[in-house]
Amino acid sequence: MLQAGKGSASDHYNAACSWALAGNKNKAFAHLEQAIAKGYLAVAHWQKDTDLSSLHADKRWPKLVDDLKRSVAAIEAKYNQPLKAQLESIYEKDQQIRREFVAAREQHGMESAEVKELGQKMEQIDQENLKQIMPLIETYGWPGKSMVGMHASSAVFLVIQHAPKEVMEKYLPLLREAAAKGEASKNHLAMMEDRVRMNQGLPQLYGSQVQMDSDTKQWVLYKVEDEANLDKRRAEMGLGPIKDYLKSMGVEYTPPTGQPVK
Incomplete structure (x- = not known):
């Protein structure tokens, strides 16, 4: 609670x-x-x-x-209003196509023509958004809360999170710096840290990433470093218990051996 x-x-x-x-x-x-x-x-x-x-x-x-x-x-009154408006527009484009994709997947199934078409459209929108975001970061640094507000700032995270792995690796240090100053969300940082580590084949730190088990075809938690202290690290980043997080995605969590179920 x-x-x-x-x-x-x-x-x-x-x-x-x-x-x-x-x-x-x-x-x-x-x-x-x-x-x-x-x-x-x-x-x-x-x-x-x-x-x-x-x-x-x-x-x-x-x-x-x-x-x-x-x-x-x-x-x-202190915001960069043109930048804020641009980022909010990008945010809505990023989220709208994903809402359409999820709705089509639930209605027609993952292998449907509708889902494949929307998947291609989503990739195109992601590329277009990235072409806008990268020059903005080069100009302003990571647009943070005091510059555009947290909602608009989160658009930067979303676009970079959906970008190729080399782009995430490039801008992760800027997100770390922004989060340390309170200009970006710590839970956004946690997700990007995990995504980058997963792309590099390393264990994640905060348990934000899941993967499909090749045998059972079920989603499972991607490997975690020092899993016994996972919830402690999650709390430090403003994230709830891993069991609750995975349950919201329909994934059952099995704690490390010797660890109690919370």
């Missing part, structure tokens, strides 16, 4: 959504306040997210939205 003051802005926002869906408005509002305090300020997303619909009729909702808008206005 996420405790007050712990976790990232996204963790608190996701917790709020869970509590709202469970019907506990007090805990939902408490986590939303924590999300605002930690910089989760995507106003449009808050208002459109159906997970929070049950809160809209509560008298606390208008005040919360007003507080959110005031916080956004004060912070965004």
Whole structure:
């Protein structure tokens, strides 16, 4: 259970959504306040997210939205607005094609013509996004929270995460530096660290990567370095327990020998 003051802005926002869906408005509002305090300020997303619909009729909702808008206005006055708008457009392109891909896969199956066509389209969009992102990084460095806001900044992570391995390796040091300064998400760093290590054939550190077992054809956790301390490292990066993370993907976690199941 996420405790007050712990976790990232996204963790608190996701917790709020869970509590709202469970019907506990007090805990939902408490986590939303924590999300605002930690910089989760995507106003449009808050208002459109159906997970929070049950809160809209509560008298606390208008005040919360007003507080959110005031916080956004004060912070965004300092942003590079053209860059922010460009990155948000890239973010939406990256995510929209993936939403379409997942929906087609669930409806038609992985080997369907629809999925293959969308897979090709996704590769094309990824290449187009990368052609935009790389010159921006060369110009601004890693566009971080104070420059464009965390939401727009995450577009840089998404595009690089979906890029060829040599591109990830090139820009990983910049993401490390940005995360150390609080300008980028630590959990984004954890995912890219793991992806790069996996590409190099090394064990991952944070358990963010899975792979298909060639015999069982089931998804399993990719090998982990010092797996006994995996959850400790995950917590340091703002990530929840590995068991819960894998369960959300339908993967059952078997702890190392001698380690208790949490």
